[in-house]
Amino acid sequence: MPAADQRTPGARWTPFLFLLPFLFFLLLFWVIPLVGGIKMSLQANGLGQAEYVGFAHYKALASDGRYVTALRNSFTYTLASIVVIVPLALWLAHLLRATFRRLRPVMTFALLLPALTPPSVLAVLFLMVFHGKNGLLNQLFVMPLGLEPVSWLKDPDFILSGLVLQAVWRWTGFMTFFILAGMEGIPRVYYEAARLATGSRWQHFWHVTLPQLRPVLLFVAVYLVVDGFSLFSGAFVLLGGSGGTADAGLLTVTYVFQKTRFFEYGTASAISVSLLPLLTLALWVALFLRRRTA
Amino acid sequence: MSAQGKTVRGALSLLLLGPFLMAVFVPFLWMVLGIFKTNAEFFQPLTSAFFPAHYEWQNVVELLEGKWVPFWDVFGNSLAVSLGQAFGAVTLSAMAGYAFARFTFSGKRLLFVLAVALILVPRQLFAVPLFSWVNELGLSDSLLGVMLPGVVTGLGVIYFTQVFRQVPEEYLQAARVCGAAELRVFLTLLPLVWPALLSYGMIHFILAWHEHLIPMLVLTSETKQTLPLALAKLYDVSQRTPQGVQMAASTFAVIPTAVLFAVCHRKFKSSLSDMLVH
Numbered sequence: 322m323p324a325a326d327q328r329t330p331g332a333r334w335t336p337f338l339f340l341l342p343f344l345f346f347l348l349l350f351w352v353i354p355l356v357g358g359i360k361m362s363l364q365a366n367g368l369g370q371a372e373y374v375g376f377a378h379y380k381a382l383a384s385d386g387r388y389v390t391a392l393r394n395s396f397t398y399t400l401a402s403i404v405v406i407v408p409l410a411l412w413l414a415h416l417l418r419a420t421f422r423r424l425r426p427v428m429t430f431a432l433l434l435p436a437l438t439p440p441s442v443l444a445v446l447f448l449m450v451f452h453g454k455n456g457l458l459n460q461l462f463v464m465p466l467g468l469e470p471v472s473w474l475k476d477p478d479f480i481l482s483g484l485v486l487q488a489v490w491r492w493t494g495f496m497t498f499f500i501l502a503g504m505e506g507i508p509r510v511y512y513e514a515a516r517l518a519t520g521s522r523w524q525h526f527w528h529v530t531l532p533q534l535r536p537v538l539l540f541v542a543v544y545l546v547v548d549g550f551s552l553f554s555g556a557f558v559l560l561g562g563s564g565g566t567a568d569a570g571l572l573t574v575t576y577v578f579q580k581t582r583f584f585e586y587g588t589a590s591a592i593s594v595s596l597l598p599l600l601t602l603a604l605w606v607a608l609f610l611r612r613r614t615a
Numbered sequence: 616m617s618a619q620g621k622t623v624r625g626a627l628s629l630l631l632l633g634p635f636l637m638a639v640f641v642p643f644l645w646m647v648l649g650i651f652k653t654n655a656e657f658f659q660p661l662t663s664a665f666f667p668a669h670y671e672w673q674n675v676v677e678l679l680e681g682k683w684v685p686f687w688d689v690f691g692n693s694l695a696v697s698l699g700q701a702f703g704a705v706t707l708s709a710m711a712g713y714a715f716a717r718f719t720f721s722g723k724r725l726l727f728v729l730a731v732a733l734i735l736v737p738r739q740l741f742a743v744p745l746f747s748w749v750n751e752l753g754l755s756d757s758l759l760g761v762m763l764p765g766v767v768t769g770l771g772v773i774y775f776t777q778v779f780r781q782v783p784e785e786y787l788q789a790a791r792v793c794g795a796a797e798l799r800v801f802l803t804l805l806p807l808v809w810p811a812l813l814s815y816g817m818i819h820f821i822l823a824w825h826e827h828l829i830p831m832l833v834l835t836s837e838t839k840q841t842l843p844l845a846l847a848k849l850y851d852v853s854q855r856t857p858q859g860v861q862m863a864a865s866t867f868a869v870i871p872t873a874v875l876f877a878v879c880h881r882k883f884k885s886s887l888s889d890m891l892v893h
Contacts, residue, residue: 335797336718340726343711343772350745350764351733357744413635420628430877431636434643437872439825441846442865446642455660457641494639499887506888547737557827574739586743593740600735 362590378591388592390568391576394481398572399549401481402488403542409489410496410541411534415526417501429501432494444559447487448474474559477569484570487559488548496541503537504530539607546603550574550596643869649862650674657858674859678867683856684845685838690867693842696762696830697823703766704819705812712775713801717787727776733769739828746832760833761841765823771815777890778811779804811890814883821872842868 362379365372382388413432417425435443450457451473459470473483511529550573562578564571573596580589649657651667651674678686714720715727738745745764754760782804790800805812827843834840840848849856849864876883 333720336714336720336723338798339710339714339718339801343707343767344726346707346763346767347729347733350748350767351736354738354741354745354748355736357748358741361744413632416628416632419624420632421625424629426880428632428636430880431640433876434639434869434873437821437876438869439843439846440827441843441850442646442868445850445861445865446646449642449645449661455658457661460660460662490638493635498884502884502887505884506890543734547735577740581743589743590741596740597736601732604731604735 358590359594361586362594364587366585366587374587378587379595381588382591382595387564387568387571387576391564391571391573391592394569394571395550395573397481398484398488399546401485402492402549403545405485405489406493406496406545407538407541410493410500413493413497414500414504417497418504429494429498433498434494435491436495440557443487443491447490447559450490451483451486474570475566477566480560480565480570484559484572488545492545492548496544499537499541500534503534507533539610543604543607547600550600646862646865646869650859650866652859652862654858674857675863677857678860678863683849683854683860684840684864686845686864686867688838689840689842689845692758692839693824694871696758696841697820699758699762700765700823701816701820703762704768704771705816707766708768708771708815709775709805709808709812710801711772712777713779713804715772715776716779727772730769730772733767734773735769738764742828742832745829749833755833756835756839758834758839761826761830762823764829765819765826768819771819774815774890775811778808778886781889782807810882810886813879814886817875817879817883820875824872 363373363375365374366378417428420428438446448456456473458473463469463471471479473479507530511533512525557575557578560570560575562575562582564575564579573592577589577592580586580592645661645665648665648667651670652664653667656664656667677683681687711730715723715730749755749760749764752760754763786804786807787800790803825843826841827847830841830844831847834844846861846864846868848854849861
């Protein structure tokens with residue numbers, strides 16, 4: 322780290338000059354609302370209520386079956402998205418590298434289209450894939466196999482899989498792009514060194530590509546965790562803010578939305594705040610893994 | 616590898632990629648074709664009526680004339696909010712990233728951790744307190760109330776910290792020897808890192824373009840709406856908007872981000888490649 326600050330007098334506050342605009346907006350639009358949220362979670366429900374109720378909302382959550390369902394669903398949804406998307410994106414990136422160079426940009430772009438599309442549009446397109454009997458999934462895959470058409474967004478056994486598929490459809494191309502960029506940044510020397518030592522392609526992938534891609538993969542995983550636990554769009558646009566039949570698709574963020582809609586601001590804030598330790602833990606694990614393997 | 620082996624491998628990968636490309640592309644094709652369909656055609660099973668019987672531009676005309684939503688107002692609002700937010704986010708993050716990368720100061724680690732933590736606390740979770748605070752600031756139903764909260768981004772700060780770390784020290788020394796003030800040094804560096812500025816601006820533009828929840832809470836009057844809100848209104852069953860109009864609006868909503876990405880794609884990827892590994 323260059324020590325630029327010893328050179329000129331008055332330079333001690335120079336870095337803060339650069340940080341000032343950021344810190345100002347950070348305080349204004351993050352810290353204040355966050356503190357407001359924590360305060361709200363300790364107050365009674367309802368508009369304009371300011372009666373202090375302590376940890377009552379949190380205690381109520383602990384015995385709230387729907388909260389537990391929402392947490393469990395979010396957890397499954399996030400884990401399943403990561404488990405499907407990361408290997409798939411790795412494979413697609415590999416295929417893109419192997420295919421004709423000329424076609425690569427066009428194909429990367431095509432794969433990325435869903436990530437460039439506003440979530441509400443995405444939902445409409447996605448409904449076409451899922452929607453009842455006439456959807457492509459049923460018409461092309463389920464019915465030709467002689468099976469009953471699946472009602473993807475109504476049948477509680479399939480809702481969560483439907484949501485995961487939505488995440489896969491939306492994000493895989495985006496993650497492929499990042500992984501591809503990462504792969505292209507790996508110095509050729511590493512592969513040449515590996516070629517002298519060992520033979521197979523698989524070993525190259527395992528011993529050179531994968532370790533080099535660690536930062537990219539961490540980014541991808543963290544992004545998906547945040548998306549799974551707190552982004553509004555995915556589940557909202559598909560299920561219209563409900564949890565689906567028997568709450569099978571109820572995610573934490575949907576639950577927050579429902580509470581907000583009925584002006585149960587205290588409870589809604591308590592749910593939000595209760596997720597913070599979880600998200601922090603996820604980040605900590607990610608950083609820990611990074612340090613350990615580095 | 617021989618040239619022939621390369622061709623075989625290329626063709627084989629193409630074959631394997633095919634289904635994935637189809638899965639992504641077919642829905643978009645269906646969307647664009649949907650512009651020309653009547654409602655009756657639209658609701659037929661996909662496999663029997665994928666292409667419209669006639670190609671007429673009526674639905675596009677209706678949309679652009681503002682028969683269903685004040686389209687140009689809405690489109691302009693979205694553009695203004697997203698551009699403003701992207702510009703603000705790039706400016707703030709680049710400055711903060713420069714400070715983190717190039718100076719040592721007390722409290723640096725704490726501030727950096729705070730920036731990282733930002734990524735994990737999505738605004739959506741605290742939408743209600745944010746909304747009431749925006750109201751208190753007198754920004755309710757104004758585009759600024761949507762634009763300003765979005766200029767703070769943890770991802771941006773981390774990105775630019777990494778970017779400025781990679782600028783060779785010689786450039787800085789050269790600038791400093793000339794006696795330039797630190798702000799001047801920063802400004803002279805900007806042309807050097809413009810692919811990074813452009814890349815992050817693009818990412819942020821896309822995120823802002825998609826934002827739904829905050830605009831929904833803050834904006835109330837019809838001419839102040841952004842595109843996702845107008846789309847939600849068009850999709851609403853009770854509005855009885857023709858499906859073709861809905862598809863036209865959807866297509867127009869995808870075009871700006873798609874064009875932006877197509878234009879910046881190469882710069883973005885090389886700037887990522889430089890940074891992601893190491």
